[in-house]
Amino acid sequence: MKKRNSCSANGLSIQHLYYDILVRIFMNLNVVELSIVSMVSKSWNHISRDPLLWAKLDLSRISPNAFNIPSVPEAWSDTNSSNKLTTLLKYALSLSNYNTTCIVFNYFIYLTDAHLVFVAERTPNLKRLVLPFSGKLSSVGVKTAMKSWRDLQSITITSVVKSRTIFSAIRMYYQDIIELKFTCNFEIRQGELLVKYTPNLRALSLRNVMVNLRALLNILNSLEKLEEVNICHSLIWDRVNGKVETYTIHDVRNRVNLSLLQKLIFCQRNRCLMCKNVNNINPRRQPYVHFEDLWHQDEIRSLGH
Template sequence: MKKKDQTKKHYRDYLFYDILVRIFIHLNVADLVAASFVCKTWNLATRAPQLWKKLDLTTLNYSNYFNIPMLVNSWKDENSSSKMTRFLKYVTNLSSGNINIIIFNFYVYLTDDHLLTLAKRTPNLKRLVLPLTGNISKIGIETAMKSWSGLESMTITSIFKDRHYFTAIGKYCPNIVRLKFTCTFEQEEAEAVVNYTPNLKELSIRFVIVNLRALCLVLNSLKDLEVVNISHSLIVDKLDGEFEMYSLRNLRNHLDASYYRKLIVCETGECLRCQNGRNNDPRRLPHGPLEDIWRQDEITSLAH
């Protein structure tokens, strides 16, 4: 009789766990952490692997506990930065190594501590979206990339401009097939992409300034490159000391037809940037529309 009761209890607990996980899947990361402190059963449910495929830190802006302002370089002071490190340690402990995607908070200043805390505990990472600002050391990027050898996709911001960052990618991450740049794309970036991500298939240089020669270099050199998103980008070159801008029609004249066909442009006004431009909610200004484009998954949204 006692044995039968125990079986019933186990079955009921299993059902409760299953229901909790189905509810928790709708929570953002801050609420999930709060739920983990309620009781042992809730804590167990918050550790379900299916809750941790994507770690989206952008939602911290809307959490009462964090209250991160939507301003560039937020949480740069030591106390706030340490708080973020502790939070990252806790969530990666809950995730048990199941995180495949990390989207950093757009506004929070990134440090070596943040990057390495995540890198040590996310061995299965496939996609990384960097924040807008931060300061990462050479040794920090080397260590992180060594841990993320299975990385396939990155969104690169202006903090990743130094060449030795790309050297680390070339050394430890041979599976990179998708890159998105949210900063200018000049000759130096093009050379780094060609030299250190030779297997690249998709490149997004949407809504940035693109040097024509840099664009030609990647199109000429990367044999596996299938698409390049240049929607709303300014294509320029410097000729005889003067800047020249190129329209799509000009580009057609400069590029081989097979290369031109690889370019994606916005012709219908329905791309993410156009949609965000129509969202003029003052609470999200000045960086909200930029954040929307930055955080989008280029793998599926590349062709709008």
């Protein structure tokens, strides 16, 4: 009897070990590969539903060959590509079992209201949202999605959505946003929206964009809980008497009290390799236009992916 118990105990621990090892291995798979291994057997299907595997749903790791769709903007805009994306989301989110807290869309995916709302209904615990570069989102679509996300804290905003649309939804559902990354130009209007609707903002990335000086000063003066601001590779500018003027980090420091801010992250434009590369080495890569690598990376760790 004692021997049987011991065997059974060993059997149980071997089973646990097998489960844990496979979860570790599956963590290295992208969402398409994970969906495939979930169909291998009943036990692998069970393991592929582990909450650890779905906390972050990272569609940016999909291989360009997975859907035979090229990695260029707008390539996913046809009905066939849209249906492929819906099928993937449907299956992946059924495995996730509402455990996803962060979703990173693929940069090249063409995101529609239908996709966003579908995702939102199956990710009620979402905390971080990284939008793709292209798509067509309406005010109704964004508001419907936001209604499902009551714990949303962090957003990477791209040109896929108008700022006023997203801030209108934030205001409507009292979202307590603490982190934002803008991959589109930051104007006076965006500064005003931030001050009004994200008073608890702690981290803001305005990386490689054109930043209006008055908008930047407004948020630095008004957002009391702001801890980190990233303005690496960006151009600070303003229009004075009808003329466009550019400004340095010293000009910003001279105009605002930065003592409450823990970190203002900036690059030395004349020494920064990235700024130099854009200007001199690769003339086809236009400055202040967003590319996939710029969207991925960030000096504020929690805003990179």
